[in-house]
Amino acid sequence: MLSRIAESLFWIGRYVERADDTARILDVHVQMLSEDPWAAEDLACRSLLTVMDHPVEPGTGLVDRAHVLRVLAHDQLNPSSIAGSLVASRENARRAREIISTELWECLNTTRNQVSGSIRLARPHDYFSWVRERAAIVAGLMDSATSRDATWHFMLLGRSIERADMTARLVTTQTRLGHAGPGWTTLLRSCGAYESYLRVYRGIASDERAAGFLLLDRLFPRSIVCALESAEACLRELEPEGRHGVSDDARRELGSVRASLEFAPLEEVLEDLPAAMERVQRACSRASDAIKQRYFPSAAATTWVGEAL
Structure with a gap:
C-alpha cells in the first residue's frame, strides 16, 4: 500500500x-x-x-x-x-x-x-x-x-488512538471542574457506558468506580485501556513482532502508558488523575508521530540504483 x-x-x-x-x-x-x-x-x-x-x-x-x-x-x-x-x-x-x-x-x-x-x-x-x-x-x-487487511488496520489504528486521547480529555474536564462539573454519571451516559457500567457493578454507583470503568475496563470499547489495546493489536498486525522485545516505538509508547494504568492501584491513579490523563495524551501524540515516521514518510528521498528507481 x-x-x-x-x-x-x-x-x-x-x-x-x-x-x-x-x-x-x-x-x-x-x-x-x-x-x-x-x-x-x-x-x-x-x-x-x-x-x-x-x-x-x-x-x-x-x-x-x-x-x-x-x-x-x-x-x-x-x-x-x-x-x-x-x-x-x-x-x-x-x-x-x-x-x-x-x-x-x-x-x-x-x-x-x-x-x-x-x-x-x-x-x-x-x-x-x-x-x-x-x-x-x-x-x-x-x-x-x-476487508480485515491493511486498509482496515490503518483506519482502526487511527480511530483507537484518537479514542484513547479523547476519553482522557473527557475525564480531565470532569477532574478539573470537580463538583462544578457534570458528574461521572453524566460522563458515562455521554459515552454510552452507563448501562454497561450498571451491569458490571450491579447498579452500585460511585465516582471511583465510574472513573475506573472509563479508564480500565477491557471489554468496553470506549475505555482508555481497551482503545490502547486495540491500537497495539493493529500495530502487531501491520508489523508482526520479532523474538527480542518490542522494536516499534509506537507500540512501546502505547504499551508503556497502558501498563502504567493497568498495573498501578486505582487509588494511586485517581489521586493525580489529571497527570495520568496527560501522560495518556502525550503517549498518544508520540505514538502518532512514530507511526508517521514509520509508515508515512513525508520527505522520503528518491534513491537511484543503476537504472532502476
Whole structure:
C-alpha cells in the first residue's frame, strides 16, 4: 500500500472519531451550563478550551458557550473542531477513493455537504446528536464493508488512538471542574457506558468506580485501556513482532502508558488523575508521530540504483 493512501486511511479514522468525541464532550458541557443557572460559565468554558488545546489568554473578557461552539463545533478551518474534522475526513477519503468502499465515500461526502448546510443552525443538542449518528454510520460501514487487511488496520489504528486521547480529555474536564462539573454519571451516559457500567457493578454507583470503568475496563470499547489495546493489536498486525522485545516505538509508547494504568492501584491513579490523563495524551501524540515516521514518510528521498528507481 502506498504511504499516502495509508496516511489518508489513518486520518479518516482519527478525524471521524475526533468529531464524534468532541460532540460528546460539548454536549455534556452545554447541557451542564443550561441546567445549572449558578454554574461559573466563564471558568467552565476556559477550562474546557484548555483541555481541548485551545486556551484563551487571560484578560480577554468573558468566554461563554457561544465562543466554545464557534471554536470547537462550527469552525470548518480548524481540524480540531467538529465541522473541521468532518471536512478533513472527507478530503482524506477523496485521496483514498480507490481503496475505500463506495458506501463509505458517499457517507463521508454527504456528511461534509450537510455540515455546511442547515444543520449548523440547529440547536446544539440536535447538532451533536446528528454528529454522533453520522459517526456511527461511518463506523458501521467500516466494520461491515472493509476487508480485515491493511486498509482496515490503518483506519482502526487511527480511530483507537484518537479514542484513547479523547476519553482522557473527557475525564480531565470532569477532574478539573470537580463538583462544578457534570458528574461521572453524566460522563458515562455521554459515552454510552452507563448501562454497561450498571451491569458490571450491579447498579452500585460511585465516582471511583465510574472513573475506573472509563479508564480500565477491557471489554468496553470506549475505555482508555481497551482503545490502547486495540491500537497495539493493529500495530502487531501491520508489523508482526520479532523474538527480542518490542522494536516499534509506537507500540512501546502505547504499551508503556497502558501498563502504567493497568498495573498501578486505582487509588494511586485517581489521586493525580489529571497527570495520568496527560501522560495518556502525550503517549498518544508520540505514538502518532512514530507511526508517521514509520509508515508515512513525508520527505522520503528518491534513491537511484543503476537504472532502476
